Amino acid sequence: MVGTEAVVTSVRAAGAHDVVSLTVPDASPWVHARPGQLVAVPTDPATGRVLPEVHWLAGAHVDPVHGASVDLLLPVQRQTATGERVRLLGPLGRGFPAPSAPVPVLLVGHGGGAVPLRWLVEVLRDRGCPVHVLLSASDPDLHLDLVHLRRHARAVLLALPEDLPATLRRVLDDPAADPAVVYAAGPVPLLRGVAEEALRRGLPVRAAALDLDGPAVVCGTGLCGACDLLVHDDGRGPRQAGRAGRVLRPCLEGPVVPGEWLVEEPAR
Ligand code: FES
Incomplete structure (x- = not known):
């Protein structure tokens, strides 16, 4: 884990969040973020x-002329100000792997938990992947930075949480989207539902399995246990007595994990 003192260079309002850019003095930890x-x-x-x-890393850009900058989405209530100095430890954990070829992808997220998708859509588009984004939120203000998402995605679909499962099935079966890979971020029940539907169709899934938007206060460094998650990973690691699976600590072993780990029965 690398610590650095970053300086806030810009703050832009985006619904319930501020998009905060910070400069970091040493670019090297962020090159492979x-x-x-x-x-x-x-x-x-x-x-x-x-x-x-x-916080989820919402962007990291290294420029030989202007140095390195990091983006975060922070709650408006935090009242982040330009010029503020912020000590950052990171980048932490395992991120989303990009597909090896420029294939169509579907990103699925919910509310503030979808922060990792904001940057992912940009990375995937730069690799030539046509991206469809499906987001759910109970309040339109809780959708993340839609201007940015619409700039990079081929389509952005919005749904209420109760409509998400049906909308997801429709997009997965839509020839216009035709996803070859599915990425998801949000509460664990949503991730398990996305994994089930995608795996049933033979699509690989990667999910960011840490709920930073939920009620639990998390440490992100493996100490508190608040993120512990029951997974099913073909017997890797110690089995939990009496249950078909094991407990994974996503902030240490993830947070991005294969979708297969989130479903009890492998897709047939
Ligand atoms: S968030 Fe504290 S152990 Fe994972």
Whole structure:
């Protein structure tokens, strides 16, 4: 884990979030950063919070002339200001692997949990992948940075949470989308549902299996256990007694994991 002091250079409002860009003094840790990785921001215990803030990395750009910058999506209530100095630990964890060829892809996410997809859509488009994005949120203001997503994706579909399963099936079976790979980010029940539908159609799935948007306060560094997740990974690792699977700690072994690990029965 590498720590650095970053400086906020711009703050742009995007619904319930601010898109925050920060410059970092040393580019080397960020050269190979990927969507799906995390950063931790240590907090001052005097404020009553011991665990760090944990955020999805929403972008990292290394430029030989202008240096390195990192993007984060932070809650508006945090009132992040230009010029603020922020200590960052990261990038942490395993991010999304890009497909080896420029194939059509589908990204599925929910609310603020979809942050990793914001950067992923940009990376995939640069690799020549036609991208469809399907997002659910209970309130239109909770959709993430739609301007950015629409700039990079071929289509962005929005659904209410209760309509997401049917919309997902429709997109998976739509010849205009014809995804060859599915990426997902959001609450674990959503990830399991996406994995089931995609695997049933023979499509590989990768999911960012850490819910930073949920009620649990997480550490992002393997200490708190709040992210522990039951997975089914063909017997790799210790089995949990009496249950068909094992407990995975996504912030250490992920957060991006194969979709097969999230479903109990392999697709036939
Ligand atoms: S978030 Fe604390 S152990 Fe994973």
